[in-house]
Amino acid sequence: MMEIRGAGRIARTAAAELREHGSSLRYTTLEDFRREMHRAAAVLTETRPTAVSLPNAVRFVISRIDASESLEEAQAALVESADDFIARSRQAVEMIAEFGSRAIPEDSVIMTHCNSEVAVATTIKAWEKGRVREAFVTEVRPRNQGYITAKALSDAGIPTNFIVDSAARYFMRDIDAVITGADAVTAGGAVVNKIGTSQIALAAHEARVPFIVTTETYKFAPGTLLGERIPIEERAPQEVVDDEIAGMMPNVRVRNPAFDVTPAAYIDMIVTEAGGIPPGMAYVIIRDYLGWNCGEWQKNFLIDHQE
Amino acid sequence: MMEIRGAGRIARTAAAELREHGSSLRYTTLEDFRREMHRAAAVLTETRPTAVSLPNAVRFVISRIDASESLEEAQAALVESADDFIARSRQAVEMIAEFGSRAIPEDSVIMTHCNSEVAVATTIKAWEKGRVREAFVTEVRPRNQGYITAKALSDAGIPTNFIVDSAARYFMRDIDAVITGADAVTAGGAVVNKIGTSQIALAAHEARVPFIVTTETYKFAPGTLLGERIPIEERAPQEVVDDEIAGMMPNVRVRNPAFDVTPAAYIDMIVTEAGGIPPGMAYVIIRDYLGWNCGEWQKNFLIDHQE
Amino acid sequence: MMEIRGAGRIARTAAAELREHGSSLRYTTLEDFRREMHRAAAVLTETRPTAVSLPNAVRFVISRIDASESLEEAQAALVESADDFIARSRQAVEMIAEFGSRAIPEDSVIMTHCNSEVAVATTIKAWEKGRVREAFVTEVRPRNQGYITAKALSDAGIPTNFIVDSAARYFMRDIDAVITGADAVTAGGAVVNKIGTSQIALAAHEARVPFIVTTETYKFAPGTLLGERIPIEERAPQEVVDDEIAGMMPNVRVRNPAFDVTPAAYIDMIVTEAGGIPPGMAYVIIRDYLGWNCGEWQKNFLIDHQE
Amino acid sequence: MMEIRGAGRIARTAAAELREHGSSLRYTTLEDFRREMHRAAAVLTETRPTAVSLPNAVRFVISRIDASESLEEAQAALVESADDFIARSRQAVEMIAEFGSRAIPEDSVIMTHCNSEVAVATTIKAWEKGRVREAFVTEVRPRNQGYITAKALSDAGIPTNFIVDSAARYFMRDIDAVITGADAVTAGGAVVNKIGTSQIALAAHEARVPFIVTTETYKFAPGTLLGERIPIEERAPQEVVDDEIAGMMPNVRVRNPAFDVTPAAYIDMIVTEAGGIPPGMAYVIIRDYLGWNCGEWQKNFLIDHQE
Amino acid sequence: MMEIRGAGRIARTAAAELREHGSSLRYTTLEDFRREMHRAAAVLTETRPTAVSLPNAVRFVISRIDASESLEEAQAALVESADDFIARSRQAVEMIAEFGSRAIPEDSVIMTHCNSEVAVATTIKAWEKGRVREAFVTEVRPRNQGYITAKALSDAGIPTNFIVDSAARYFMRDIDAVITGADAVTAGGAVVNKIGTSQIALAAHEARVPFIVTTETYKFAPGTLLGERIPIEERAPQEVVDDEIAGMMPNVRVRNPAFDVTPAAYIDMIVTEAGGIPPGMAYVIIRDYLGWNCGEWQKNFLIDHQE
């Protein structure tokens, strides 16, 4: 199972679970209700420590409970905020596709890497607007997600080319924009995405081709603001070489990192449902849009360290 | 058939064929002998117009005939020069491995791409001298030549890691030198090599990791001095996707370029049997080592254009 | 007519027109008044779709009406906000000149391109403070606005040099700061300005000479946050070659783009009446200073797409 | 005396002095109290015009007085805000060390320059977490503060190397992160720090080694937002050459700038008690965290210029 | 008069003059003949100290006299070498056009600056071979040589666009190769050419568009190998502004440098009649092709300094 992928589904499920849990509680004071919801939120968050979208969903819901001034208000806020989060998450893809499609230069040849729901939706929307002429899709070794992307773009009618990952730089002179998704975005605007993304971003940067990342805001990782580093999962060697080949080179160690990190300097725009921003704005999204708050951290920090 | 690969064998065969052909001739004047040898050389060269090593081999042999002052001398020169070329070509790999192995920093982790005889020999020689600690080998899609390279290095005892092509930049911070072969070198010092090479060279350049190309001098392409561009072969789509997959995405066009061009600015050293040179020195190799000569071209040019 | 130029006048006129229009209305409910003002605002905005300052002026006025809680309050807010906008716009140039003049290194030789009211005011203010030693002014083909700028700086007493646009890089080693205005600023911090600006910015970046843009905040383009691209007007060929010359080269097509786009990476500081900011802060200016708001867009977006 | 150093102590003293002064006052109206406190604040600020932390401390305290609605509230706010500032300042180092220590890659060799309390605390914290393997400390001519830093890191148990300033680039290939403090941070994210810092940052940037600045937020210089330039103090020649040497080269002029400016583009992260931010976020810190406010400046500006 | 332009004519005239002068002499010893020819050569060279082609032509002729072993041989060598130089010079343009046209990528949009005989010939030759699709020609202020170039390319049938110099970067994304001539080439491979060339080369370098210089070898400046710097002529202000305009801005100083220097790092290939070389090879052309010789300089140097 790829934990980080399907970030949208994880986030929406978390919001729904909090809603169900809270609705089933029978507390008589606001304080008790809050305490229990915080406890439940903490448990939920810890189930998947690497899923960036999870704490964002939980916080979205919990913060409105915290802002409530009575139990009734809090209970209503819970349901409302959970529903709101779910609706927003669903609409986010549509909004990103709309914003992103406008950002693509007219009559563009685009390149994409991996299979991102938002990047595909954006490309198809741009195609429908007549802004895309042709697409290049990479293979995406070792799991070949490029097959799905190529089929999706081609089925939408886009003249689609399929290339090995190594050929990205070869074709870069013909490309007008590269579009990818993201698995996580740091407070510094770096993007964690499928292995190979940073290499293509580097080649795009070299050729001055715009590199556009499309992603819902709940992929922005608030912990990175506190210095946390996003761990890069290393997956099973069998994804790369099957057992027969492995048997032929018994002393060779297969390394299979699932993601890499594209520096902010190689990214021209991150398109979110909050608009298309430069990567350096990630902090503002985390603070103002997702609602993470330094003052709060500092209070927690001081409490933790006084104990 | 991959024309350009096996450049060494093509070149040695050409030298041997010229020697056999010339030995079988029964001319009585130097002029007739020369004319026939030039004709045979032209025929031979045209059989494989994209094989850079072929004109270099032919020129090596023919130029000594041209320098001879009698039929006997010319006939002896033919045999001697063909034998000399063949011997030199065989020794070149050994010399390059020796020179290249000294150029690798001590206690290095090296990365290589594709399966180059000289790059593998250089890496193993450096390992034997204790200069290599570990190796990273890429998969080399679509034909997976990385399997052969990984096995060769691992069999030589080198702790060897195997990665997908997309992961090259991810591991670059751990690499001390990248070593590859070459299919052709232009007069400007650019290197034509397996698709993906230029992307790795770019990542090495970004990280300031030395990028070392190992190649016999007969891969230097004299025609590029006259402005010729080296054509990049595009190979069959079946190498990239098998028929079953292709059937699932019927409107997708597979593009399969076999090589790409690494600019001279990303190459730190080209190690040849004439020593390790900066890429900007390619012209000097073509002129002084391979013996191609501007005056001669000019003469030919003028004759062609007077007719 | 150059639509985008004179952005200040366009904006102030729009504010005044809204004020006059609203003052003449005789509505009895807040809702009716609001609806009519929104309609009028939309009509006004559409008259000049490429004038970035127009929607900013309109929004400044309308947002205070929207925040009013009674008809009387709204009517008062209209007059007050329109007057306020006009006053601020007038004072902005003075503030920018003050802030910008401090940002120029002491004893500087400055270069400017085109004829920008704020850039000229900033340079003269810096001269008055003794921070400027000499100025270089470009010709600004095809309309030669450099004449006006050179005269303005020279008349202010600044030792002024006049050069063709092509000579900007030649003199860059002697320059301590480049100062220009802007026709528009994108959410990513790129600056749209007179053709040639980006070329000079590139040369300044190459030589590490600070490139300072001076501009009122109403030049920041909120639509770019939603992915919109700023269209570059192409003007009449007669500006470039007169008819006599054109007649001598009948098959030559004259291309005459009026503006180009300078990437944020080449800009050191954008000086606005809200202070001197790095270009990456454009989003914050659009949101917090001009008052454009993602939540609002999202609401509009959702409404548009539900219909 | 080095004015800017000991920025924390200066700031805390200023807050305490305001508290004492205000507590001793016997005013009967809020207005009088406010006026006197503003006067006292202005006097205090002017005592050390180059101490960036001073206006930040003063503003922190004064702004809460300004927000008070009665004399009693204002007097209480004074004491509370001064105490709060002092406590925060003391906790800031601890928080930065915590955040910064997480941002250092695992098993890192770090380099530092000069003797910064926060940089040393961060390095030691990271060492305690097992994230640091080794440290390189520069000499820091002319005053050799590197001795203190080397001793501090070594005493904490970190294997520590000591090098001359000139050797920083030589060892950069072995470094995983550079960590320094700051004397001031501009609104554009540039960092003023001990002479030599920018040279090391340049070498780190060249080698793509993360360059991390650790600093309390009160080092951020609000005046730079208004275009002010931070003056670089030039100190006594005797720090560089003693009198005996100076006597041997009588016509040589010793230049001894105490600080230099590292551009934002060479800085990967600025770690503050408000989190680890990209340098481009400095404006947001100044505005939202330190509470400096454009509207206010504009009001002041307009008043100043109306008189 | 533009001294450096028309370099070909100057060179050929010099060769012819030496031939006429030498043929008219009636010396009876080789030594006398040589001495007189050297004297005449020196006089000739000094007539136009900035014409790079002049010493190259003179040296071509004189060196064969110096190599002669009898008076008769020397006199014959004089005529032969002068004729040879003149013929070569005439054929050089044709050869460069042939080599250069091959170096242009297929189906290219090219850009050129100023009016260079070889650059135009190369572009037309490439058009005839079907390698050029479209051309962009700059205006070339202040003397508008772009008119001539645009007409020449358009008359040859090439779809030609005409733009102001400032628009070069704006269109660079559409360009596949930039082609210019040269007024001089230094031993380091830098190219002196019409003002504005270096700015376009910079923009091409930024966009990774190949920048190709076409030039006869006699433009290579041997003196630069001895550290000489090529002086940049500054021409009359009237070329830039006519008297009427000048009268309107009386205190403005017009600066009008005729040339600028494009660094070798921005040049991909210099196409000469000796082939297409990387700019770093300029020294080899000067030494081996033009025949300038370090030993000789050293001898002269030592003699000069012994006296």
Added chain:
Amino acid sequence: MMEIRGAGRIARTAAAELREHGSSLRYTTLEDFRREMHRAAAVLTETRPTAVSLPNAVRFVISRIDASESLEEAQAALVESADDFIARSRQAVEMIAEFGSRAIPEDSVIMTHCNSEVAVATTIKAWEKGRVREAFVTEVRPRNQGYITAKALSDAGIPTNFIVDSAARYFMRDIDAVITGADAVTAGGAVVNKIGTSQIALAAHEARVPFIVTTETYKFAPGTLLGERIPIEERAPQEVVDDEIAGMMPNVRVRNPAFDVTPAAYIDMIVTEAGGIPPGMAYVIIRDYLGWNCGEWQKNFLIDHQE
């Protein structure tokens, strides 16, 4: 003792020793004489394996013996070539100063690092020609050779500034050219020089200030053409910290590399007695000027490997 420094003296002494040794020999056959001289040369070379100038001096002398066809000729050639080498070496500094002084832009402020005889001579020569306005001299920790350089330039009348090594980038904006010497030059054009040189070269490159290396050709290291790496000597810690300081930080390890390597890409010109060349030309100097020859190496290589 610093082995590599005083390279000129080492080289001249070696030539003289070979001359004395050869003159004292009483062989009767050319073959015996040659064998003995080769033996002596090998012994001499091995005495100081890291002195680059030694094998160059030895080869200069020996190669003429090898070219001799009789014992008498060889003996005469020995004396003549040794004397010639010594004379050339002495004149080289003068020639370099002459060439280099012309390469410095007019009215320059120059910076230098360490104490190089040729760099100082070049700067003074340029001063005498009126091309230098001012000089900046670094301290050169740990051995403070900057004292000697500052005194030398100041004594020559040049207005001279003295700065710590860390301040080089701070003053770079005011510098027109950096001039240093070299301890060795590789076949790739990299320069080995005093620790800190590469850092200054990087800062010069960043600011596009010309970086000029002055060096006799016998500093070019032929072995690097065969892949050899120049070892960087690490010197005694006592040079960096005296025993008292060292005692205060007992667990700190002092690292004291004497040299670093400046990449060719940061060097604009290497001025030698053979002229001012781009660094990429080092191979040609080694081969054509110092007389090292690939064919010869290949022969030796083949012999070594056949045994």
